Amino acid sequence: MVKLYKFLAHTTFLELAHQLLENHPSLKKKLNKQIEKATADPFNAGSPMRRIQHPDLQGCVYKLWIGGRKEARMIYFVYRKKSIVFGVYVSPTVRKKFDYDKFPWLQNAIEIYNDFIKGDLSKFRLVDPAVGI
Amino acid sequence: MGVISKQTVQKLFLLGIVEKFRDGVYGAKRLQKLTYFIEKDHNKKPFTFKKWRYGQFSEEIETVKEQLISMGHLVVIPLKTGDGNQYRMSGKSFFNGLNKVLETILPGIHNMIECVVNQIGYLPEKELLKFAYQDPLLKATRFGKDILKENLPEEGIRVPNLNDEDCEEIQLILNPEFTSSLLLIKEGMDNSKLDLDKVQRIGQII
Numbered sequence: 001m002v003k004l005y006k007f008l009a010h011t012t013f014l015e016l017a018h019q020l021l022e023n024h025p026s027l028k029k030k031l032n033k034q035i036e037k038a039t040a041d042p043f044n045a046g047s048p049m050r051r052i053q054h055p056d057l058q059g060c061v062y063k064l065w066i067g068g069r070k071e072a073r074m075i076y077f078v079y080r081k082k083s084i085v086f087g088v089y090v091s092p093t094v095r096k097k098f099d100y101d102k103f104p105w106l107q108n109a110i111e112i113y114n115d116f117i118k119g120d121l122s123k124f125r126l127v128d129p130a131v132g133i
Numbered sequence: 134m135g136v137i138s139k140q141t142v143q144k145l146f147l148l149g150i151v152e153k154f155r156d157g158v159y160g161a162k163r164l165q166k167l168t169y170f171i172e173k174d175h176n177k178k179p180f181t182f183k184k185w186r187y188g189q190f191s192e193e194i195e196t197v198k199e200q201l202i203s204m205g206h207l208v209v210i211p212l213k214t215g216d217g218n219q220y221r222m223s224g225k226s227f228f229n230g231l232n233k234v235l236e237t238i239l240p241g242i243h244n245m246i247e248c249v250v251n252q253i254g255y256l257p258e259k260e261l262l263k264f265a266y267q268d269p270l271l272k273a274t275r276f277g278k279d280i281l282k283e284n285l286p287e288e289g290i291r292v293p294n295l296n297d298e299d300c301e302e303i304q305l306i307l308n309p310e311f312t313s314s315l316l317l318i319k320e321g322m323d324n325s326k327l328d329l330d331k332v333q334r335i336g337q338i339i
Contacts, residue, residue, distance in 0.1 A: 008332070032338055051306045054312060060315075061315060081322075084322070087338075088318065095297070100305055101140065108314065112317070114321075116324070117321060120327075121328070125332065126335070127336075127337070
């Protein structure tokens with residue numbers, strides 16, 4: 001049976017997406033299109049990060065360009081158990097102007113972790129194209 | 134042409150040394166001394182070394198080593214003697230291709246690693262320390278002072294034969310915060326109390 005995935009976004013991801021579109025409004029359509037693609041076919045839409053060594057993460061982390069190579073970057077996590085594509089990160093500006101080493105990965109992850117544990121509904125959104133704009 | 138940060142070069146350098154050992158490096162002191170003697174003769178120096186209790190010592194090596202362990206790139210096996218650890222690559226296939234990257238960033242480094250590993254890499258610890266203490270640079274330096282100073286450019290190093298995308302992936306997988314954050318998110322999902330049916334649905338992300 002084909003598994004249907006849902007795209008889950010935390011407010012940290014929504015804020016990054018908001019910043020990206022503030023910086024580059026022309027990427028709006030492309031961002032939404034890539035999220036749709038990642039949800040419809042998570043294992044083929046993006047390229048897997050093959051060099052990740054941790055066994056719990058292998059085959060789960062994918063990266064995707066928004067607006068073609070060298071533009072913005074999205075990273076998502078595929079959580080098979082609950083058929084979720086989780087938006088981990090979207091670069092707030094085009095890739096070449098961005099430094100990954102300075103991004104607060106852990107600070108964001110702690111916030112996400114706490115909200116998952118609390119089950120805080122206000123911090124998450126499910127992207128469902130069927131809902132309409 | 135991509136750019137690799139100096140923190141990433143430090144990790145690649147340590148992995149490049151550990152990779153040359155058949156069954157891992159025996160002891161943290163050994164890793165320190167080997168890194169020192171390899172770096173000493175190279176014009177690009179990824180680590181600062183100072184004169185410390187057992188001679189040449191780099192605090193950054195200890196940090197980078199711990200980061201590589203936490204990311205799953207290095208495995209620690211306690212030595213049977215009960216005195217120290219053995220450090221092994223968790224999977225050598227991971228380093229395939231990265232060897233070339235390291236060589237481009239630090240030209241000639243593979244020969245230098247091989248030479249030093251063959252010369253002192255398998256010496257018993259006492260002999261290794263005796264060799265290290267004879268180093269004229271160490272002798273000429275006062276306790277606590279720098280012997281070698283790291284000199285990689287702050288803005289990172291350009292890698293001519295690697296595209297931006299490859300550099301990006303190497304940067305990310307060797308960024309300890311990146312791996313830890315993904316593990317934390319996964320743990321959050323594993324133990325989540327979030328009722329997906331009640332999460333607000335939106336038609337577009339923004």
